[in-house]
Amino acid sequence: MNSCDGPGPPPEDWQERPLAWLQYVGILAYMPTIRAAFSRPVKPPEPAVFRARDAARRGLSRTALGRLARSGAVERVGRGLYVPAGAKITEHHTLAEAAKRVPAGTICLLSALAFHGMTTQGPHEVWLAIDVKARKPKADWPPMRVVRFSGRARAFGVEKHVVDGVEVAITSRAKTVADCFKYRNKIGVDVAVEALREYLGKRGRSMDDLLRAASVCRVARVMKPYIESLS
16 A cells, blocks of 8 residues: 555444544544554554543644544543543443543442442442542542542552453452441441442352451451341
8 A cells, every 4th residue: 555545444343442543533534644653453442531642642633632522533521531432331431531530549439339230329420549648639520539548458459440441440349348338427337238238149259358358447346247147
């Protein structure tokens, strides 16, 4: 193919690989294509949400990104946060957006319960744990409820999950239950008990993991009578 011919038509699955559309900017938005270096194959999974800085690293200027947003090829969902038009997203998409907004944060409490399928509630905010010394994030989207974890409680029981192509740190099921009892004054004792009941009723649950998490969060004595009554 001649170097002046451009990258050719978009592949049929371009909407399933959201960032792959960047190499077809000239076709989708009638603008010059970005540098040819980006034409190298992109390995899935591709994130369904990205920051302006992510696009800049791919060679797309903020001006070009703004034109894409005005053309409808991408949607601006927050300051510096974008989603490709037609991108396939899941019910946990806001967790991916929060992870992009606050990479050092950890999804916790009600949001972690919802992710693990351990609550009937659907939180309207993303519950996010940050370090006690970290600066509180300021973002217009997604709405976030920030709590501060310290010491072992900050690092213990953190798992990495891929949500809409974005790696997201989320507390484990056992750690989430222990956190709910630790922060029962914030979320309610009934929510914590429901989380414990769900945990104990799920296959593959580990009492060792639960007791270890309770110890780290210093709520072992608080949780003991509830565990005995529900076991």
